[in-house]
Amino acid sequence: MKGVRPHRRVKVLINPKGGPGKAKQAFEKRVKPIFDAAKCLLDVQYTTKRFHAQEIAASMSLDYDAIASLSGDGLPHEIINGIASRTDDSVHALRTVPVVPIPTGSANGFNLNLQGMKGCFDVGLAALNVIKGKPMHLDMCSVTQGTKRSWSFFTQAAGLMSDLDVGTEHLRWMGDSRFIYGYLRGLIAKKPCPIKVSMKVVESDKQKLLERIREHKMGTRPVDVEQPTEDPPSLSLSSLPEDKYANESPDGGHSDWVVFDKPILYLYSGTQPYVARDLLQFPAARPADGLLDVVIQEVTDRASLLGALNGAEYGHAFFMKTQHYFKVKALRVEPISSSKKSLFSIDGEKFPWEPLYIEPHKALFTTLSLHGDFIQDFRETTFQK
Numbered sequence: 001m002k003g004v005r006p007h008r009r010v011k012v013l014i015n016p017k018g019g020p021g022k023a024k025q026a027f028e029k030r031v032k033p034i035f036d037a038a039k040c041l042l043d044v045q046y047t048t049k050r051f052h053a054q055e056i057a058a059s060m061s062l063d064y065d066a067i068a069s070l071s072g073d074g075l076p077h078e079i080i081n082g083i084a085s086r087t088d089d090s091v092h093a094l095r096t097v098p099v100v101p102i103p104t105g106s107a108n109g110f111n112l113n114l115q116g117m118k119g120c121f122d123v124g125l126a127a128l129n130v131i132k133g134k135p136m137h138l139d140m141c142s143v144t145q146g147t148k149r150s151w152s153f154f155t156q157a158a159g160l161m162s163d164l165d166v167g168t169e170h171l172r173w174m175g176d177s178r179f180i181y182g183y184l185r186g187l188i189a190k191k192p193c194p195i196k197v198s199m200k201v202v203e204s205d206k207q208k209l210l211e212r213i214r215e216h217k218m219g220t221r222p223v224d225v226e227q228p229t230e231d232p233p234s235l236s237l238s239s240l241p242e243d244k245y246a247n248e249s250p251d252g253g254h255s256d257w258v259v260f261d262k263p264i265l266y267l268y269s270g271t272q273p274y275v276a277r278d279l280l281q282f283p284a285a286r287p288a289d290g291l292l293d294v295v296i297q298e299v300t301d302r303a304s305l306l307g308a309l310n311g312a313e314y315g316h317a318f319f320m321k322t323q324h325y326f327k328v329k330a331l332r333v334e335p336i337s338s339s340k341k342s343l344f345s346i347d348g349e350k351f352p353w354e355p356l357y358i359e360p361h362k363a364l365f366t367t368l369s370l371h372g373d374f375i376q377d378f379r380e381t382t383f384q385k
Helices: 023-037 052-060 074-084 089-097 109-119 123-132 158-166 169-174 177-189 206-217 301-308
Strands: 008-015 043-048 065-073 097-103 134-145 150-151 155-161 193-201 259-260 264-270 274-276 292-298 324-334 343-346 350-351 356-369
Touching: 008 023, 023 043, 023 065, 023 097, 052 074, 052 264, 065 074, 065 123, 074 089, 074 097, 074 150, 097 109, 097 123, 097 158, 097 356, 109 123, 109 274, 109 356, 123 356, 155 158, 158 177, 158 264, 158 343, 177 301, 193 264, 206 324, 264 324, 292 356
Parallel strands: 008 043, 008 065, 065 097
Antiparallel strands: 134 150, 134 356, 155 264, 155 343, 193 259, 193 324, 264 292, 292 324, 324 356, 343 350
């Protein structure tokens, strides 16, 4: 493949306990033979505890063409936060050393967006991407609670969608079926999510968003989602970007900030289309568009919420009248009641039930792609509930 460096040097990080716990076997029997055939130079390391990958990424050499992660979406989260914690070269590392998933977890959402529905669990195809894929820049989100700032590459959730994720960790043996179980369990409870949501909105008109999705599907990509050929002008390669809108709010008179004022069942935000194989939640998400996609589901009847499962893998929930879709520059989430059981879910990781500020940063980290875009199968429908 033109422009692809042969004999890539690959740092391989393996979580032997992730998902169904088959990462070690998958690497030895399927992935390593492919890497060996391509004469890749491998540096293999198994993680032994939570945040081990973060520790490794914080201090590792950058003399690699890629970091391959055999896990679900938890290990890439750790790797990215580890790289982001580097003092002198964090942005340079994020931009030049691609983080590439090889799916051995429960949902494998990151790989699903790179390979599509047909190839989402194919570790051989993911290994080929490490060998042949070309760099593709993606957005990262800063996540701030109090004085602590961390980074998210995938999703942020509160309410039912957080509960079904972090609340079903003990069911990882079920694979991605655990999310359906969690959703159905949440419908039975139908517990409102006590949060105030404020957003710096760029677009909320579903018809305009639908036109954007159609244009992209037809191959007429808008300028703002083309892969950048150079670093954004404001991006320093030695220090992470500051949040631009953290001091803004609707209370400060900023007219482009919107407060959602209806009872909420869940909030879900992200930077990639699929969150699991059975849920295309963000069909308007694009690589490096510099925006966060936000979905807010109103509290509604159980029949409508159960019906949302029909065609969810094709994005049909987008058309629900009680499901609101926003493209935003910043998101603020404030709990309005205390709860020892409530948690936020960030890239599938547990975060405390405290005020949360999220801001997307354009093209901040890099992966590899065989296609140069997210792969999704959005299908229009007359579903209008």
